[in-house]
Amino acid sequence: MRHELLIIGAGPAGVSAALYAKRANIDTGIIYLKDTALNTAHMIDNYYGLAHIKGSELFEKGLRQCQDFDIALYEEEVIDINWDEDFKVVTTKGEHFAKSLILASGAKRNVPKIKNYKEYEGRGLSYCATCDGFFYKGKVVAVLGDGSYALHEAEYLKNLAKEVYILTNNRPLKDAHLESFEIYDKEIDMLYGEDKIQGVRFKDGQELPLDGLFVAEGIAGSLDLARKLGVVVTDKNEIEVNAGLETNIPGLFAAGDLISGMKQVAKAVYDGAMAANSAIAFIKRN
Secondary structure, eight states, rough: OEEEEEEEEHHHHHHHHHHHHHHOOOOOOEEESOHHHHHHOBBBBBBBBSSSSSHHHHHHHHHHHHHHHHHHEEOOOEEEEEEEEEEEEEETTTTEEEEEEEEOOOOOOOOOOOOGGGGGGGGTSSHHHHGGGGGTTEEEEEESSSHHHHHHHHHHHHSSSSOOOOOEEOOOOOOOOGSEEEEEOSSSSEOOSSSSEEEEEEEEOOOOOOEEEEEOSSSOOOOHHHHHHTTOOOOTTTOOOOSSSSSSSTTEEGGGGSSSSSSHHHHHHHHHHHHHHHHHHHHHHH
């Protein structure tokens, strides 16, 4: 599908952005999943006019409000984003195109349960196959993950690397197509190597020599997707934006927990409105 504006995320920032854009007569679509911080929040007591409301109830109210405004809703998992004048958002169900894009899916909070993995970031540990895959041409790599996002990364790497393994870290496969790769389903204890990754060690003591490890656990978070596009990300793992919430890529905006500031519903709603106004101006200029 093609829209003037696409928004990834249907939380407070994403819905707020969509409502402002639609009221400005911008053709708007939201791509989202329900596994969000808001939808899993037990109770919210500090949001204006809606005291003591369940996070799931507030989330559903936002979706219904979008439906009332005839905003297109796509409950789909995003696995990739490309940019060449227009944005192409690839999901497990197809492709969507837009002149402008707002990332508003919230901060990804799950991290690999590997005790020393942080030590190897930038030293053989990567979060982006399209960014770093070239450096592993003819080498042995593994993808850490169990779903469609991991499959997407592994499919890209198999055209470059000598060998690609799938490490599920003791999780069951969520995408059967991963079975086309050699799978290690045991729990990982740690990474090893001196200057860079040389392999992983499993809890049972077995070691698997590797030149690189690509993390693609769960679904692709907005930070993962932003990095693929070359967006500037701070050392605090927040997307860097200007006063209008635009990233270093023209037409790409970010809002909510992805950028600096309070991680609160009230602030996310403001961010969504600001990002939408900036996106509206961008679309009208282009």
